[in-house]
Amino acid sequence: MSRKDLLVIGGGISGAAVALAAARRGLSVLLVERHDYASGASSNSSKLVHGGLRYLKQGAWGLMRESLQAREQLLRDAPGLVRPMPFLMPHRPGGSPGRLAMRAGLFVYDQLAGRRTRRFLSAAQVQAEVPGLAAEWGASGYEDASTDDARLTLRLLQEAREAGAELCNHSSLLGLERAEDGEGGEGGGRVRAARVRGPDGFERRVETGCVIVSAGAQLGSLAAELQLPLPRLRPLRGSHLLLPLARLPLPCAVAWSHAQDGRPVFAYPWLGALLVGTTDVDQPDALARPRLSRDEQHYLIAALNQAFPRAGLGAADVQCSWSGLRPVIASGDGRRPSDERREHLVLAAQGVVGLSGGKLTTFAAMAEAALQAAAPWLPPLKLLKPLQPLHGPLLPPAADGVWGDRLGPALRGGEQIGGTPLAAIRHSLQHEQVRHLDDLLLRRTRLGLMRPGFAAALLPTLQAHCQELLGWDTPRFAQEVERYLALMQDEHGVHA
Incomplete structure (x- = not known):
């Protein structure tokens, strides 16, 4: 049995941010993730750290301001991990938005961000910069940012661990213990302990007076069990395609409105490949793993051919997908799904706080909101330390922005496997709680997405390192390979 000030359920970006914010305040924290860290939406997003230009149309000024401020802070504090990404939005006859509307919108966007990035390119300038892009009336330019969402989540977790948090992936919450009726108030009493099963299968009782559940779209299915008000969530699937960059070598991001429904879509270079997204499709069953549908694949390929009519892209060009x-x-x-607002939601009752909604960019604000809601059940004096000091960084400087560890020279000039430093792979195997092959190839690295055939050709090379550092014997490695390849085909494959 152990005692913690705070138990965090969920190891996505918002749960990681809560753990970091709480640990920095001096709280004792245990974070439990049922699967792997960032294994849900936090590794399957559009990889964009953005202010939400389309929020102008919705009148969501507060969310846009919050998002732009968060974007700017991440650009300052996480160089290499969060990178500037120039965007072009082409203008075509009959297209939307028009040049004047876009100019006005970008003026507001820059004002809220506190710096100017907007520009206008003539049709000739567009062809010189992005050959083949359909932009008869030129294009508007602006800047947002991109990231590796899984590595950003892992970086937050690394900082949380260094601040004293205890982190457990592939672990599950078995149940909450509450005070007797009347002892802690309504609803069967406030939380006093939790039962947790670790990756080794052993159960553990943790005394705590506060639990923050960051379960994303699954919060709705957990609300009754947690004795929280039922949240009004609408799970929306966003699917993406990844193509070899050589097939459409874009030097920057391009965003445009899909001819079918006017939704915003985009394509941009990411980690040496071409990322195309995204869809907005209702998926009422939040417990089912999201997968690319055939209709979504057709939709995204049609969008590419609309913006680049001479490219002639098809399903055979797609390397993999994620949703x-x-x-x-x-x-x-x-x-419509795309017209729903992206604010976050916080629910609180009897020592349990539920956190959902929001977006990748605003994880710090979401963590702050959750901790403020949890304040009645946390040690009060420890809440005096703010999450983000007025003039301090959200993330401290690191020797390498992407990995966030202190590998230093070992990352430069050494042996590589599939373009990833062997030193980084071995570091993940030793220090980042890799328990399955997909943990390594999908989230600690991106080899499973970036290499052809889900990096199957690299598996014999990786075998010796996995066996040495994880203690897997040959049958266990073969079992992991079978599991990994089946998962990749099921959740990251492409329709013929």
């Missing part, structure tokens, strides 16, 4: 489930708060007024 994430967005926990969007439902308006209940019959809006």
Whole structure:
């Protein structure tokens, strides 16, 4: 049995941010993740750290301001991990938005961000910069940012661990213990302990007066069990395609409105490949793993051929896919999925706080909101230390922005496997709680997505390192390979 000030359930970006914010305040923290860290939406997003230009149309000024401020802070504090990404939005006859509307929108965007990135390119300039892009009336340019969402989550977790948090992946919450009726108030009493099963199968009782559940779109299915008000969530699937960059070598991001429904879509270079997204499709069953549908694949390929009519792209060009489930708060007024707002949701009762909604960019604000809601059940004096000091960084400087560890020279000039430093792979195997092959190839590294055939050709090379550092014997490695390849085909494959 152990005692913790705070138990965090969920190891995605928001749960990681809560653990970091709480540990920095001096709270004793245990974070439990049922699967792997960032294995849900936090590794299957659009990889964009953005202010949400389309929020202008929705009138969501507060969310845009919050997002732009968060984007700017991450650009300052996480160089190498969060990178500037120039965007072009082409203008075509009959297209939307028009040049004047876009100019006005970008003026507001820059004002809220506190710096100017907007520009305008003529049709000739567009062809010189992005050959083949359909932009008869030129294009508007602006800047947002991109990241490796899984590595960003892992970086937050690394900092949380260094601040004293205890982290457990492939572990599960078995149940909460509450005070007797009347002892802690309504609803069967406030939380006093939790039962947790670790990756080794052993159960553990943790005394705690506060639990923050960051379960994304699955919060709705857990609310009754947690004795929280039922959240009005609308799980939306966002699917993406990854193509070899050589097939459409874009030097920057391009965003445009899909001819089919006017939704914003985009394509941009990411880790040496071409990322194309995204869809917005209702998926009422939040417990089912999201997968690319055939219709979504057709939709995204049609979008590419609309913007680049001479490219002639098809399903054979797609290397892999991924889908994430967005926990969007439902308006209940019959809006299209893309018109729903992206604010976050915080629910609290009897020592339990539920956190959902929001977006990748605003994880720090979400963590702050969750901790403020949890304040009645946390040691009060420890809440005096703010999450983000007025003039301090959200993340401290690291020797390498992407890995965030202190590998130093070992990352430069050494042996590589599939373009990833062997030193980084071995570091992950030793220090980043890799328990399955997909943990390594999908989230500690991106080899499973970036290499052809889900990096199957690299598996014999990786075998010796996995056996040495994880203690796997040959049958266990073969079992992991079979499991990994089946998972990749099921969740990251492409329709013929």
